[in-house]
Amino acid sequence: MPYKLDKKELIEQSFLQLMEEFRFREITIKMICEQSQINRSTFYAYFEDKYALLDGMIDLHISNIEQIMNDNLQNLNSETDKRPSVEKYLNQTFQYIYEHKQFFKILITMHPAQNFTQKLMGSWRKNFLAVLNSTVTLNYPDYFVSYTVGGQFGVLFFWLQNDCPEDPTIISKIIYNNILKINR
Structure with missing residues (x-):
């Protein structure tokens, strides 16, 4: 059975995928959530904001x-x-x-x-x-x-x-x- 990413890893991986295409300042929480296919509340359960994610x-x-x-x-x-x-x-x-x-x-x-x-x-x-x-x-x-x-x-x-x-x-x-x- 293939390894399934947990939500935090999924958010991080999606964020990296977005950074391959966009500059950090252009990336929004909405974009990260859409890329990860998660709700905003799920993002905020793990990270305060995109700065906390990157840090x-x-x-x-x-x-x-x-x-x-x-x-x-x-x-x-x-x-x-x-x-x-x-x-x-x-x-x-x-x-x-x-x-x-x-x-x-x-x-x-x-x-x-x-x-x-x-x-x-x-x-x-x-x-x-x-x-x-x-x-x-x-x-x-x-x-x-x-x-x-x-x-x-x-x-x-x-x-x-x-x-x-x-x-x-x-x-x-x-x-x-x-x-x-x-x-x-």
Whole structure:
């Protein structure tokens, strides 16, 4: 039997479908309800408004990416060889993005959401600083991390913009190899 979306997931999926066609400011609650084939009261049972819908989706994805980081990098300081943990973290992160590429593509390339981009890059920045602090000592690490995260975001943008033609493991390897360049 095929998996049936619950009402909240149905609303979120319908919202993403609308965002593929319309800008956020053009989308109304009425449009979301029509796309979802639900009543307004059902929408309001889950969300205060379309802003709460978008913010909730953003927070969920950022939280899930943070959890991937925590699962893979929590013991980094005690590991002698940190590469397997970093590689696993990158692989899982880009696999997650690939599995949710509709969301990421819309909010990064089609209708960039500054709030989302800032949260995502902030999360990556924090994660990368944690990895760096456990591996090497750099002068001005904040600038290096800002530069590197900007490059990672550029790779992600290009990959999403082209509809993710490469496997997520290839993209994570590209990012990983660029990170290793600090050890030249």
